[in-house]
Amino acid sequence: MINYEIKYSKRKTVAIYINPDGNVEVRCPKRTRKSDIEGFVSQKQEWIEKKLSELNNQSKIILRAGETSPYLGDGYPILHTDGEEGFYNRAFYIRKSEDEQYVYDALKRIYIQKSKEIIPLRVHKYGEIMGLCASKVRITSAKTRWGSCSAKNSLNFTWKLIMADLDTIDYVVVHELAHIKEKNHSEKFWNLVGLYKPDYKDSKNKLRDLAVRIRCDGWEK
Numbered sequence: 451m452i453n454y455e456i457k458y459s460k461r462k463t464v465a466i467y468i469n470p471d472g473n474v475e476v477r478c479p480k481r482t483r484k485s486d487i488e489g490f491v492s493q494k495q496e497w498i499e500k501k502l503s504e505l506n507n508q509s510k511i512i513l514r515a516g517e518t519s520p521y522l523g524d525g526y527p528i529l530h531t532d533g534e535e536g537f538y539n540r541a542f543y544i545r546k547s548e549d550e551q552y553v554y555d556a557l558k559r560i561y562i563q564k565s566k567e568i569i570p571l572r573v574h575k576y577g578e579i580m581g582l583c584a585s586k587v588r589i590t591s592a593k594t595r596w597g598s599c600s601a602k603n604s605l606n607f608t609w610k611l612i613m614a615d616l617d618t619i620d621y622v623v624v625h626e627l628a629h630i631k632e633k634n635h636s637e638k639f640w641n642l643v644g645l646y647k648p649d650y651k652d653s654k655n656k657l658r659d660l661a662v663r664i665r666c667d668g669w670e671k
Contacts, residue, residue, distance in 0.1 A: 452498055454491060458482070459635070464490050468501045470661035472670070473594050505665075512668055513553050515546070520663060521564070523615025528553065536560055554669065558609065565589045565612040572616075572623045573605060580646060582630045593670070596657060597622045599629035610669070614660055621653035 454466075454474040464478040464487065476487055491498070511517065518525035519542060531543035537560050544556040570587045577583055586604040597607045605626045611619055624647045632639035643650050664670065 452491060452495060456487060466491070466494055466498060468498070468505065469594075470505070470658050470665060472502060472505055472665070474498060474502075511666065512550060513557065514550070515544075515553075519557060519667065520613040520660070521561075522568075522612065523618070528557070537564060561612050562589055562609045565607065565609045568612060569607050569619065569623070572620055573627065576620065576623050576627055576646065580624070580627055582627045584627065584630065597626040599626045599633075601633075603630045610660075610664060613664070614656065617649075618653045618656045618660075621647045621650050622657075625650070 452474060454476050457475055457477045458480045459477060461477060461479055464476065464482060467475040467477060469475060476491060478487060513519060513528065515528050515530050518527050520526075521537060521542075526537070526541050528542045528544065530546045532545070533543070535544050535556055537543070542557060542560060544553060544560075547553070566589050569589065573584055573587050583603075584599075584605040585602055588604065588606045589609050590606045592598070592606065592608040595606075595608065596611050597605065599605055605623075607622065607626070611622055614622075621643075624643055628639055628642045632642060647653065
């Protein structure tokens, strides 16, 4: 059975989308019956499996010293150090290890640290601009969402977002702040996002490209 997420909207037809991270979305009109959705997915199962197979067979690399990894929209080299691990002098510095997984674990620690330094500041900046206040800002390890807003207006952002350029990070920040006022993806919601990030569609495309890069870099294990 294929796992998929259902997204209801004002659209008139049912459609299936395969996201770069391998997540399957079924987008359909608000009153579509669950049984009709299941039947549609069943009819498209062969096509879905083919697309997922193509996605899994994309060229992948194993991150190691000498490779580059993205940070704030640019790629920086991964170098060995006998000293402190971190991002400085325009490079990622990690200790040498024979364990392939260690590179990912060390990079993740660096990314989380940088996310906690930068993302809350962007939330504060745009919160003041938009006149909206988050009850809390958390950095998470979410795999399928760049950000989310809880019913109590707590904002969550995956540490992987710090790989994106600052303008794209700001789009996700504005997107989640807008959910404090509009709890859905209605026309009012997108108008609010567009008011502060008129180029948000470009940012959405960049996030799709980044999702592919993350997958090819071996993070989705």
